[in-house]
Amino acid sequence: MRRIRFFAWCLGMLALTAEGRAEDFVPAAPVPPPAATSDAASPSPTVEPVATPQDQKALEGEFAAALARDKHEPEPAPSAAPRPGAALSLLDLSFDLLGAGGGSSASEHEQQSLEAGGHDPKLRGFTIQNVELTFAGVVDPYLRGDANIVLQINPLGESTIELEEAYLTTLDLPFNLQVKAGQFFGAFGRLNATHPHTWDFVDAPVVNSRLLGGDGFRNPGAQLSWLTPLPFFTELTASVHNSQGETAASFRSTPGDVVAGRTLIDRSVRSMGDLVYLVRLRTSFDLGDEVTLVPGLSALFGPNATGLDTHSEIYGADLYMKWKPLRNDQGWPFVAWQSEGIYRRYQAAAVFDKVGLADTRKTLDDWGVYSQLVWGFARPWNFGVRYDYARGEHDAFTLAGVGYDSASDPLRDQRHRISGVLTYYPSEFSKIRLQYNFDHAQFLSAHDAHSIYAQAEILFGAHGAHKF
Amino acid sequence: MKKLSTAIVAVSLCALTWLTVDANTARAEAPLNVVASLTDFGKIAEAIGGDKVRVTTIASGVQDPHFVDPKPSYVVKLRDADLFLVNGLELEIGWVPPLIDSARNGRIKLGAPGYVDCSKNIPVIEVPTGQVTRAEGDVHPYGNPHYMTDPLNGKLVAETIAAAFSNARPADAAYFDARKKAFQRAIDEATFGKELVELVGGKKLDRLARAGELEPFLASESASGASLATKLGGWLGKMKALHGAKVVFYHKSYSYFCERFGLAVDGYVELKPGIQPGPSHLAELVTAMRRDGVKLVATHAFYDEKIAKLVADKGGAPLVTLPLNVGGSKGADDYIRFFDVVTDALTRAVGK
Ligand SMILES: [Zn+2]
Numbered sequence: 009m010r011r012i013r014f015f016a017w018c019l020g021m022l023a024l025t026a027e028g029r030a031e032d033f034v035p036a037a038p039v040p041p042p043a044a045t046s047d048a049a050s051p052s053p054t055v056e057p058v059a060t061p062q063d064q065k066a067l068e069g070e071f072a073a074a075l076a077r078d079k080h081e082p083e084p085a086p087s088a089a090p091r092p093g094a095a096l097s098l099l100d101l102s103f104d105l106l107g108a109g110g111g112s113s114a115s116e117h118e119q120q121s122l123e124a125g126g127h128d129p130k131l132r133g134f135t136i137q138n139v140e141l142t143f144a145g146v147v148d149p150y151l152r153g154d155a156n157i158v159l160q161i162n163p164l165g166e167s168t169i170e171l172e173e174a175y176l177t178t179l180d181l182p183f184n185l186q187v188k189a190g191q192f193f194g195a196f197g198r199l200n201a202t203h204p205h206t207w208d209f210v211d212a213p214v215v216n217s218r219l220l221g222g223d224g225f226r227n228p229g230a231q232l233s234w235l236t237p238l239p240f241f242t243e244l245t246a247s248v249h250n251s252q253g254e255t256a257a258s259f260r261s262t263p264g265d266v267v268a269g270r271t272l273i274d275r276s277v278r279s280m281g282d283l284v285y286l287v288r289l290r291t292s293f294d295l296g297d298e299v300t301l302v303p304g305l306s307a308l309f310g311p312n313a314t315g316l317d318t319h320s321e322i323y324g325a326d327l328y329m330k331w332k333p334l335r336n337d338q339g340w341p342f343v344a345w346q347s348e349g350i351y352r353r354y355q356a357a358a359v360f361d362k363v364g365l366a367d368t369r370k371t372l373d374d375w376g377v378y379s380q381l382v383w384g385f386a387r388p389w390n391f392g393v394r395y396d397y398a399r400g401e402h403d404a405f406t407l408a409g410v411g412y413d414s415a416s417d418p419l420r421d422q423r424h425r426i427s428g429v430l431t432y433y434p435s436e437f438s439k440i441r442l443q444y445n446f447d448h449a450q451f452l453s454a455h456d457a458h459s460i461y462a463q464a465e466i467l468f469g470a471h472g473a474h475k476f
Numbered sequence: 477m478k479k480l481s482t483a484i485v486a487v488s489l490c491a492l493t494w495l496t497v498d499a500n501t502a503r504a505e506a507p508l509n510v511v512a513s514l515t516d517f518g519k520i521a522e523a524i525g526g527d528k529v530r531v532t533t534i535a536s537g538v539q540d541p542h543f544v545d546p547k548p549s550y551v552v553k554l555r556d557a558d559l560f561l562v563n564g565l566e567l568e569i570g571w572v573p574p575l576i577d578s579a580r581n582g583r584i585k586l587g588a589p590g591y592v593d594c595s596k597n598i599p600v601i602e603v604p605t606g607q608v609t610r611a612e613g614d615v616h617p618y619g620n621p622h623y624m625t626d627p628l629n630g631k632l633v634a635e636t637i638a639a640a641f642s643n644a645r646p647a648d649a650a651y652f653d654a655r656k657k658a659f660q661r662a663i664d665e666a667t668f669g670k671e672l673v674e675l676v677g678g679k680k681l682d683r684l685a686r687a688g689e690l691e692p693f694l695a696s697e698s699a700s701g702a703s704l705a706t707k708l709g710g711w712l713g714k715m716k717a718l719h720g721a722k723v724v725f726y727h728k729s730y731s732y733f734c735e736r737f738g739l740a741v742d743g744y745v746e747l748k749p750g751i752q753p754g755p756s757h758l759a760e761l762v763t764a765m766r767r768d769g770v771k772l773v774a775t776h777a778f779y780d781e782k783i784a785k786l787v788a789d790k791g792g793a794p795l796v797t798l799p800l801n802v803g804g805s806k807g808a809d810d811y812i813r814f815f816d817v818v819t820d821a822l823t824r825a826v827g828k
Binding site: 185 | 538540542546548549552569574578579580581582585610754755756758760763777778779780782783786
């Protein structure tokens with residue numbers, strides 16, 4: 009009851025602040041809306057003989073109760089400018105701020121491995137997960153350009169700036185082809201190429217941050233995709249990328265890093281085979297008007313730097329299924345189910361220590377899955393659950409007879425995670441979210457961890473395209 | 477291994493060439509492949525294009541046209557389209573641009589002749605002036621995009637669509653033109669009544685109605701002894717009973733309709749477009765409805781029915797659920813029947 013009253017108060021305040029501002033466009037409407045005739049600054053009764061202040065209060069109460077269950081968000085409002093015959097659209101700019109606050113029963117040190125994604129909350133307290141500046145525009149009749157600059161405050165408290173993406177896309181190639189070139193996310197699976205503010209949970213799935221890297225797989229490169237002439241949606245994508253750096257974690261990555269007991273060497277590109285290659289097949293089927301299915305298969309091939317001739321292969325399968333009734337209230341209700349499984353074969357070179365051969369050359373099989381269900385049960389509320397499982401191969405290798413030590417190599421650990429999330433969208437351009445994670449992992453001193461995070465997002469600027 | 481991959485590349489190239497060549501030769505004789513974002517344009521395209529076009533529509537009439545998911549299956553429709561008819565005025569901003577981006581079809585990209593913005597010839601109303609921010613909710617910055625609720629605008633859209641068809645198929649221009657004229661004539665007769673159109677002519681009636689001079693004109697003129705005002709039939713004649721009636725709408729989706737048929741909008745359930753109102757706004761609205769004697773509250777099926785119903789009940793007016801697009805309710809199967817259904821529902825509600 010108290011909560012309902014709080015809502016009512018919030019709504020009242022919302023309406024109050026609303027009325028002081030310019031009315032909706034009505035220059036040509038025959039009769040002005042009633043709000044304009046009443047005292048703009050006061051939400052309480054006007055001078056009608058029909059309604060006493062008590063009546064109005066009672067009415068307000070009834071509406072508040074009716075509204076408490078289903079509340080609403082604004083529809084997309086594009087960048088505003090009157091239409092003087094034609095508007096020249098040169099550059100769409102937008103700014104997105106995503107932050108979280110909370111903590112875990114695991115120690116802060118353990119939390120860094122528990123939340124391995126580059127945008128995940130890694131600290132007790134607050135995290136600026138992602139501040140993103142987006143630039144987009146049409147270059148000429150043939151090309152469009154997109155760029156995202158990401159600013160973050162890392163766990164050491166330092167501000168970092170990163171060129172997350174900057175690429176061109178062709179607009180008018182024949183044969184339903186499209187080329188993308190520059191720095192961009194590889195089209196692997198469903199989540200990898202998306203930005204953290206579009207995610208349904210506060211953090212990245214465990215398997216993604218493990219096998220594709222904390223920041224996801226992205227590197228300078230070029231991509232060709234083909235929308236096939238089949239009667240149902242089928243898209244084939246192939247791309248080639250550089251293989252070094254922290255955004256190619258399963259490949260050449262960063263020299264000096266340790267993977268499965270091997271220190272990564274400074275391996276150079278000697279042939280085309282030392283680049284990373286990606287292929288993806290994505291299709292889609294409609295089951296009636298209200299259910300859509302989007303299955304996909306992906307693969308990545310490239311060198312890794314445990315040795316001079318070692319390779320990594322990553323395979324992924326993903327499935328997205330969405331139900332939404334045709335007669336929906338601004339997008340609600342809906343149910344969306346998304347799952348991905350990712351499997352990596354990682355050739356690890358033989359490793360030597362002071363004594364001699366510590367481990368022979370091995371091929372490590374690492375894999376993981378996540379499956380999440382998001383239910384938009386009443387506008388503007390979503391509830392989601394997610395299950396994560398990931399394991400790295402560690403039986404296969406022993407270093408100096410010691411075997412696998414989960415505390416020193418937590419990214420190979422066997423992990424389970426169950427998450428629940430509740431999201432509220434005041435508008436399409438903002439959200440507030442609360443998430444709970446239960447983690448079970450060998451490397452945790454207590455084996456189990458409970459974490460709670462609140463998250464908030466604001467986006468202002470150009471209206472971004474909706475992805476399906 | 478090398479041989480295998482060469483073979484695969486060769487086979488795919490052959491397939492590709494075959495498919496594209498096939499598509500190009502087919503394009504010359506096959507009906508124009510027309511995709512419409514909304515049912516209104518789809519139905520008018522069918523009326524004008526006849527058997528020279530094949531029309532597919534993306535959103536169904538029962539959907540909220542502001543909120544449509546850009547599903548991959550729509551990308552396939554657009555991939556093959558020769559023409560893409562859209563509402564424009566940023567009504568479909570959330571879903572049409574990503575569909576065009578994914579379709580990789582140069583014929584229908586923004587600015588290409590196959591991209592047909594049906595708002596092109598429309599006199600847009602409710603264009604906001606001055607600074608607009610999202611604090612005011614979803615203000616359509618180019619003005620009210622729901623222009624299809626005025627039947628006379630349907631004739632302008634027919635003009636736009638017929639021009640696009642003739643441009644794509646000059647050989648069939650006469651065919652399209654004749655069918656367009658028939659469609660426009662049907663709208664005139666349904667709007668003003670057949671007799672009046674025969675007496676005065678559709679063009680003149682249209683001009684007078686748009687200038688707001690129809691009533692004085694009809695009152696001043698007479699034919700065979702009777703004032704022309706008695707000859708007004710069609711939807712305008714039917715709606716005369718509601719002239720000046722005060723109504724409340726959920727969203728500003730019927731502003732063009734209200735202007736055409738002389739309904740006086742007393743307020744909106746939404747305080748700001750697209751944002752759910754707070755209780756104080758609704759209480760004020762209900763108070764105003766009682767004071768002003770509002771005749772009815774109109775909403776669409778995709779909006780929150782409970783709030784609309786509560787406003788109607790408290791304000792002492794019947795609630796009418798109207799379609800926003802062709803196919804949006806039972807019987808509203810084409811652009812003309814849409815207005816039959818709407819005018820029926822409104823007159824019935826007020827007649828009670
Ligand atoms: Zn609207």
